[in-house]
Amino acid sequence: MSVDITPAELRQRIRRGEHTGNTSGLCKGFVQCNLAILPKDWAAEFLQFCQLNPKPCPLVAVAANPGDTRLPEVAEDFDIRTDLPSYRIWENGEMVREVSDISAEWRDDLVTFLIGCSFSFEEALIADGLEIRNVTEGRNVPMYRTNIACKPAGRFHGNTVVSMRPFVPADAIRMIQICSRFPSVHGAPIHFGEPAAIGIQAIDRPDFGEAVTINEGEVPVFTACGVTPQAAIEQAKPPFCITHSPGCMLVTDLPNSRLAVF
Numbered sequence: 001m002s003v004d005i006t007p008a009e010l011r012q013r014i015r016r017g018e019h020t021g022n023t024s025g026l027c028k029g030f031v032q033c034n035l036a037i038l039p040k041d042w043a044a045e046f047l048q049f050c051q052l053n054p055k056p057c058p059l060v061a062v063a064a065n066p067g068d069t070r071l072p073e074v075a076e077d078f079d080i081r082t083d084l085p086s087y088r089i090w091e092n093g094e095m096v097r098e099v100s101d102i103s104a105e106w107r108d109d110l111v112t113f114l115i116g117c118s119f120s121f122e123e124a125l126i127a128d129g130l131e132i133r134n135v136t137e138g139r140n141v142p143m144y145r146t147n148i149a150c151k152p153a154g155r156f157h158g159n160t161v162v163s164m165r166p167f168v169p170a171d172a173i174r175m176i177q178i179c180s181r182f183p184s185v186h187g188a189p190i191h192f193g194e195p196a197a198i199g200i201q202a203i204d205r206p207d208f209g210e211a212v213t214i215n216e217g218e219v220p221v222f223t224a225c226g227v228t229p230q231a232a233i234e235q236a237k238p239p240f241c242i243t244h245s246p247g248c249m250l251v252t253d254l255p256n257s258r259l260a261v262f
Helices: 007-015 040-052 119-127 169-179 228-236
Strands: 030-039 059-062 087-091 094-099 110-116 143-149 159-167 219-224 241-244 250-255
Touching: 007 250, 030 040, 030 059, 030 119, 030 228, 040 059, 040 110, 040 228, 087 228, 119 169, 159 169, 159 228, 169 219, 228 241
Parallel strands: none
Antiparallel strands: 030 110, 030 241, 030 250, 059 110, 087 094, 087 241, 143 159, 159 219
């Protein structure tokens, strides 16, 4: 699929079942978001969890009311129930199935949270001449559980999940400079170099996504990842919730440039 497709066109294709894979590298220039949908009686604690952990959980938008299926501030002609390539359904902290449409699961007490995604800053890195390995290899970005604890909020707690992109050291420094401009999509990396220092024992076996090539002379660079809420959901065990499948994001109509702070 062309990376130059518009967000509205991509969402229509997803709605028709014509695109079911990850969204990395698609719709150049537009914000992509992670998703968490929780019952109203869990929403306030989850909101606090995101506010206390802005690196892995930077909020882009929250539904104004329970039951809202549209967030007009991020996209026109948009329905949260149909416009992501893949969703995960959770019950009591366990992922029970993945589906391409959540219309049958929708309830009037559900509150939608959209969380910034590192796919959004990939465009700025590519524009600066940096190679993004998961994009060039056509793979879902590798993601790993770490030993970096999040700040707890009520029933929500857990460790940070990170995404990884390899660079030679000089490019890693440039990557840090560029990503610092985008705190709404995780901002600067939280670690680079030795994976074991943050609890990752096998860099070639990511917990989510797909492994990418790390060439000689390159170091892995780790950015806080919006899959972190799924790790917190596993710990909190809400009776029901919905998330995106890792790598399968909501592509919004918001330009990435709007998220840059300088």
